[in-house]
Structures are given as C-alpha cells and as structure tokens.
Amino acid sequence: MKLFCFYTPSHSHFFKDWFKPSAEGEYDIVPYEYPDQISPTAKYSMKGWRETQYNKTLYWKKAVEDNMGDIIVCADVDIQFLKKSKDHLVASLKDADIAFQQNQKGGKICSGFFVCRCSLVTQNFFEIVAKRLNKIVKLSHDRIWTPGKNYEDHSELDIPEDIMVHHANWAEGKDAKLEQLEYVKSVFVQKNSPWKRVKNRNPSLAMSKDGPKIAICSSSLLRDYDVSATSLIERVIKT
Numbered sequence: 001m002k003l004f005c006f007y008t009p010s011h012s013h014f015f016k017d018w019f020k021p022s023a024e025g026e027y028d029i030v031p032y033e034y035p036d037q038i039s040p041t042a043k044y045s046m047k048g049w050r051e052t053q054y055n056k057t058l059y060w061k062k063a064v065e066d067n068m069g070d071i072i073v074c075a076d077v078d079i080q081f082l083k084k085s086k087d088h089l090v091a092s093l094k095d096a097d098i099a100f101q102q103n104q105k106g107g108k109i110c111s112g113f114f115v116c117r118c119s120l121v122t123q124n125f126f127e128i129v130a131k132r133l134n135k136i137v138k139l140s141h142d143r144i145w146t147p148g149k150n151y152e153d154h155s156e157l158d159i160p161e162d163i164m165v166h167h168a169n170w171a172e173g174k175d176a177k178l179e180q181l182e183y184v185k186s187v188f189v190q191k192n193s194p195w196k197r198v199k200n201r202n203p204s205l206a207m208s209k210d211g212p213k214i215a216i217c218s219s220s221l222l223r224d225y226d227v228s229a230t231s232l233i234e235r236v237i238k239t
Contacts, residue, residue, distance in 0.1 A: 001086050002070070003027035004063045006056045007077040008034050015077040022081040027073065032059055047141055053111075054133040061126035067118040076112035089115040097121045146170065147180075154183040163188060186234030 003023055007015055012033060023029055034055055039048030060074050071090055093099050098116035100109035116122050141148070142160040146167040151157060157180075166184045168177040214237055 001027055001090075002030050002063075002067060002072045004030045004032070004060070004072060004074045005077050006032050006034065006059045006074075008039070008052060009037050010039075011077050014079075018080045019075075019077040022079075026081070026084055026086055030063070031077075034059075050133060054130060057126055057130045057133060061123060061130060064116065064118045064123045064126060070118050071115065072118060073115050074113070079113060093117065098125065154180065157184070159184055159187050161191070182230060182234070186231075186238075189235050190239050 005015065005019060015031060015033070020029060020031070034052070037048075038051045038055075063072060063074060071093065073086075073089060089099075093115050096117075097119060098114055100111065101113040102108075103110045142162045143164040144167070145160055145163045145165065146169040147157055148170065150170055163184075166181070166188075168180045168184075171177045171180045216232065216237075
C-alpha cells in the first residue's frame with residue numbers, strides 16, 4: 001500500500017528521523033518535500049499556514065488521480081508507526097470513500113492522517129476543499145499591518161518597512177488605539193521623510209552640551225495643544 005506524505009523544509013527532520021524509519025517495511029512511502037517554506041514559523045494558523053494546506057490538498061488530489069482504484073494512506077510527517085497498521089486501516093474504511101483520524105475522541109477530523117479509496121468521489125472532494133482554501137486569501141501582514149501581539153510599550157512594536165495600511169489592534173480602549181495610531185504614523189513619517197540629516201559643517205553653529213536648540217514659531221492660538229504637541233514633536237522636531 002502506498003503511503004503519501006507532504007512536508008516543508010521545516011519538517012524534514014520529522015520525515016527522516018521518525019516517519020520514514022517507522023513506516024518502512026509495511027508501506028511503499030511516496031514522500032514530497034515542498035521546496036518553499038511559506039510558513040516561516042511552521043505554526044498552526046500562523047502566516048503561510050493556510051497556503052501550505054492548499055498546496056498539500058493539491059498533492060492529495062494528485063495522489064488520488066494517479067492511483068485510481070487503489071486504497072492509499074496520506075499523512076503528515078510528525079507521525080510514528082508503532083505497530084503494523086495497514087490491515088486495520090483497510091478494515092476501518094469498509095465501503096466508505098475516506099476515513100480520517102479524530103482530533104479528539106468523537107470530535108472533529110484531523111486532516112493530517114487518513115486512508116482513502118482513490119475514485120472520482122475522493123478526487124472531487126479534494127477539488128472542492130482546494131477551491132475553498134484558495135478563496136480565503138490573506139493579505140500581506142507586512143503591508144496590511146497590525147501588531148499581532150500584546151505589548152506594554154510602543155517601542156516593542158516591530159513596524160515593517162513595507163507597511164501600507166495600519167490597523168490599531170491589540171490595544172484596549174479608545175485612548176490606547178489613538179496612541180498606537182499616532183505612534184505608528186510618527187514612525188512611518190520619520191522613516192519616509194524627504195529631509196536628509198546632514199552634518200553641521202559651520203563651527204559657528206556648534207551645539208551645546210545639552211544638544212541642539214530648536215525653536216518653533218507659531219501664529220494664532222495653540223488650540224488643542226495637548227493633542228498637537230505630540231504630533232509636533234514626533235513629526236517635526238524628531239524628524
């Protein structure tokens with residue numbers, strides 16, 4: 001019986017050290033290491049995870065198409081075989097088209113291990129799953145950005161260079177969101193400022209030991225100064 005497995009470079013050691021040694025002898029192993037590590041962390045539901053599942057589903061579909069009429073097993077590689085299991089899996093399938101591992105007893109299925117009968121029914125099933133996964137497209141986190149974690153100080157925020165849109169999330173309350181909006185915009189403005197810092201070559205303009213002196217000249221009243229002062233400091237003085 002053919003045993004198909006799909007994995008990315010982050011999981012190659014699972015295949016070499018655990019999956020392959022424990023399955024050899026009972027199964028005809030057909031491995032496929034997807035060349036791109038789309039998910040940097042390789043963690044469930046994190047960036048690149050859904051795209052990886054999509055590519056894995058296409059692989060399962062191709063395995064079915066290439067083995068019409070046969071029964072095959074498809075698996076992730078973070079698996080070890082402790083006893084002979086082929087006969088049990090075939091018997092468990094009975095007259096069904098596919099049988100999945102349970103995520104918990106009586107609970108939802110786990111797509112990481114299943115036995116299936118290669119037929120037009122299972123081919124169509126994986127085609128439907130692939131289409132649904134492909135429809136749920138995620139925007140680039142580096143460009144459409146949100147902190148993605150709790151933080152205590154704004155300096156902890158890792159604001160990407162390619163940011164286009166900022167969602168003030170992971171902040172509790174209106175004030176915290178406003179502060180995050182102001183901070184991220186100030187960082188963005190500073191990084192993208194057209195002004196270039198140049199070294200002062202005029203000895204007569206030597207800086208004091210306390211640093212440069214900056215004068216801000218304004219006409220009319222300073223309305224809402226408690227709000228504008230932060231913007232003035234972050235966007236003008238620091239720049």
